[in-house]
Amino acid sequence: MSTIYLVRHGQASFGTDNYDQLSETGREQVRQLGNYFAGLGERIDRIYSGGLRRQTETAEIIAGSFAEAAPPIALEPAFNEYDSDLILHTFARSLTPEQLAEAGWPGLRTDRRKFQFFLERAARAWVEAQIEAEEMTPWRGFHGRIVAAMENIMRSEGRSKTLIVSTSGGVIGTIVAHVMGLSNHIGIELNWAVHNASITRLIYSADKVSLSLFNGLPHLDRAELRHLITYR
Incomplete structure (x- = not known):
């Protein structure tokens, strides 16, 4: 069996000129998450990251928590959030x-x-395909590219691997709904529930993938850190 941790990026810079970067709160959330992963004593074979800056910053901070044992980071634009x-x-x-x-x-x-x-x-x-624009990826295209990327990772990485995917709430909701056989509407609704720097864990084998944790915050579940729990 192999494990994929889907990590939502830390809090981005809402209300500023550049949303696509971590806020100071976001960086602290991810530092706590990186320390949590490093403290598990579990080997992380690779970190996949979408190409957005808030996603790559998150991946870099997590990797840095492992010091000399830092896992390699692979960019995968399929895990970019919707626009x-x-x-x-x-x-x-x-x-x-x-x-x-x-x-x-x-x-x-x-x-x-x-x-x-x-x-x-x-x-x-x-x-629901009620709006469209020439430059806008339709929902079915967004869903399709994410599912294809996940299937490619599971196929290429093989067995007995532990991976992290640094991505965003819409991607995580879409993956969870797909794995659970839920509707597209549920996938987008799950998006709103995903906390910044949260963990969603998938377990997979050659012929099956299962959800074992959704939207966990074990690294922030202490009284002195709960002020760091955010949605946006």
């Missing part, structure tokens, strides 16, 4: 001026609650 800005703008174009004003568009980046509500509506429309 939320493109989905939001495409969805916004489908609404009336009155609907946009009611939602608070376009000033959502300063209000986490309103932003999350609008993003959930936009993501549902994307999954």
Whole structure:
């Protein structure tokens, strides 16, 4: 049997000019996660990372926790998150001026609650193929590239391996829904539940893959660290 730990990146820099980088809270979340992995005494054979900066930063911090035993990092763009800005703008174009004003568009980046509500509506429309744009990957393409990448990793890495995938909530929700045989709608709903720097664990063999942990935070489950638990 082999193990894949799906790790959501640490908290990104919401509300700043560059969202795609870890905040200081995000870096501390991942340092705690890296220390947790290193303390398990378990060999990590490889870390796969999406190509987004918040994902690669997360992978680098985790690898650095192993010092001279640091596992190699392999970039895999298939684990990039969906383009939320493109989905939001495409969805916004489908609404009336009155609907946009009611939602608070376009000033959502300063209000986490309103932003999350609008993003959930936009993501549902994307999954249901109610919105489209020439430059936007459709849901079926997003799902397909992730599943293909996971299957390739399991096939190429073989047996008795322990791997980490540094990625994002939408990717993790999609993988979990696929493994559990759940609908696409459930996959995107799971996305909203995934904490920053959380662990989702898959166990796989040549002919089967199973979910053994979803959205765990064992590295932050202490009173003095619980302030580091975040969703966004």
